[in-house]
Amino acid sequence: MLDVKRLRVLREVALCGSFSAAADALSYTQSAISQQIAALEREAGTTLVERSARGVRLTEAGEALVRHTEAILARLADAEDELEAIAGLRGGxxxxxxxxxxxxxxxxxxxxxxxxxxxxxxxxxxxxxxxxxxxxxxxxxxxxxxxxxxxxxxxxxxxxxxxxxxxxxxxxxxxxxxxxxxxxxxxxxxxxxxxxxxxxxxxxxxxxxxxxxxxxxxxxxxxxxxxxxxxxxxxxxxxxxxxxxxxxxxxxxxxxxxxxxxxxxxxxxxxxxxxxxxxxxxxxxxxxxxxxxxxxxxxxxxxxxxxxxxx
Structure with a gap:
């Protein structure tokens, strides 16, 4: 089972182009970002990010997973909005x-x-x-x-x-x-x-x-x-x-x-x-x-x- 929080980290790395920039955007340490990506790669059973002196680049598997992550996060946001509408003041x-x-x-x-x-x-x-x-x-x-x-x-x-x-x-x-x-x-x-x-x-x-x-x-x-x-x-x-x-x-x-x-x-x-x-x-x-x-x-x-x- 892929962890949604780690999927969010992967998407941020893809958007920012580096672990350090993703760490700043998510208020994480760079070490925490690296650990999250490593754990996600173990869950996925494949390499998702290639690291080099010039930064990071998503592998083909990483790019595919980010595409699915966008849809997953959008559906989660919809679910949260619907629940808030039922219980709150934005609907119901x-x-x-x-x-x-x-x-x-x-x-x-x-x-x-x-x-x-x-x-x-x-x-x-x-x-x-x-x-x-x-x-x-x-x-x-x-x-x-x-x-x-x-x-x-x-x-x-x-x-x-x-x-x-x-x-x-x-x-x-x-x-x-x-x-x-x-x-x-x-x-x-x-x-x-x-x-x-x-x-x-x-x-x-x-x-x-x-x-x-x-x-x-x-x-x-x-x-x-x-x-x-x-x-x-x-x-x-x-x-x-x-x-x-x-x-x-x-x-x-x-x-x-x-x-x-x-x-x-x-x-x-x-x-x-x-x-x-x-x-x-x-x-x-x-x-x-x-x-x-x-x-x-x-x-x-x-x-x-x-x-x-x-x-």
């Missing part, structure tokens, strides 16, 4: 999963910033509710999943590493003609007698947050309609069919026939995290996206605070 792919309100707000900003910095990485994003995103992570279908925990949950999910992105406060949404619509802030208990719009399943984090908040305020929420679509919920509220809690991320587009009011006291909060497999391989692309997501969400939160102060 990164698969994201996000629930609708994150997919409409912070995720597009993060994707745009990531593509600007790392255009060779192929990005994709699937719409997934938090439980589905965790299942997709466990199945190896995605690399990062945006998930929601309620404000009282411990930031732990079995088998997952969680990176905190954002605390997403929830607001009361009322029809524009509601008796409390003129108030700048509301207590949740002010809405105890109202009908509520709610997510479609008990597993929905937003549903759990609403029910828990109402219980803490001293009442059981009376559910009028179920929907996981916040645009649909806005329509139901606007039609006077009830009220709702709306997270900040869902307020990118608000109808003009509803009002949104902050809540006094303990504001219900959705805690948003980026989840990755705890025991999985975290590629450089994944690490870069986690960093960008953290930056984007910090900017988003700061903008929200500035808007609140301005109002």
């Amino acid at each position: 792919r990164l698969r994201l999963a996000a629930f609708p309100t994150a997919a409409a707000t912070v995720m597009p900003r993060a994707i745009a910033r990531f593509r600007e910095k790392h255009p060779a990485v192929e990005l994709s994003m699937e719409p997934r509710e938090p439980d589905d995103a965790l299942a997709a992570l466990k199945a190896g279908e995605v690399d990062i999943g945006a998930v929601i925990l309620s404000d009282t949950d411990q930031p732990e999910v079995e088998g997952m590493t969680l990176t905190h992105l954002l605390d997403d406060p929830m607001y009361a949404m009322l029809p524009i003609g509601h008796p409390h619509a003129s108030k700048s802030r509301l207590r949740l208990e002010d809405l105890a007698a109202e009908k509520w719009m709610l997510g479609s399943t008990g597993k929905c984090p937003d549903t759990q947050i609403l029910l828990r908040a109402c219980l803490s305020a001293g009442f059981d929420a009376q559910i009028a309609f179920h929907s996981d679509d916040y645009l649909a919920i806005q329509g139901l509220v606007a039609s006077g069919l009830g009220v709702a809690l709306i997270p900040d991320l869902a307020l990118v587009a608000v109808r003009d026939d509803v009002v949104v009011r902050a809540l006094t006291g303990s504001t219900p909060v959705r805690r948003i995290f980026a989840a990755t497999l705890k025991e999985g391989y975290c590629s450089p692309a994944t690490e870069a996206m986690l960093e960008i997501l953290t930056e984007v969400c910090a900017d988003f939160g700061q903008g929200r605070r500035e808007l609140a102060l301005a109002s």
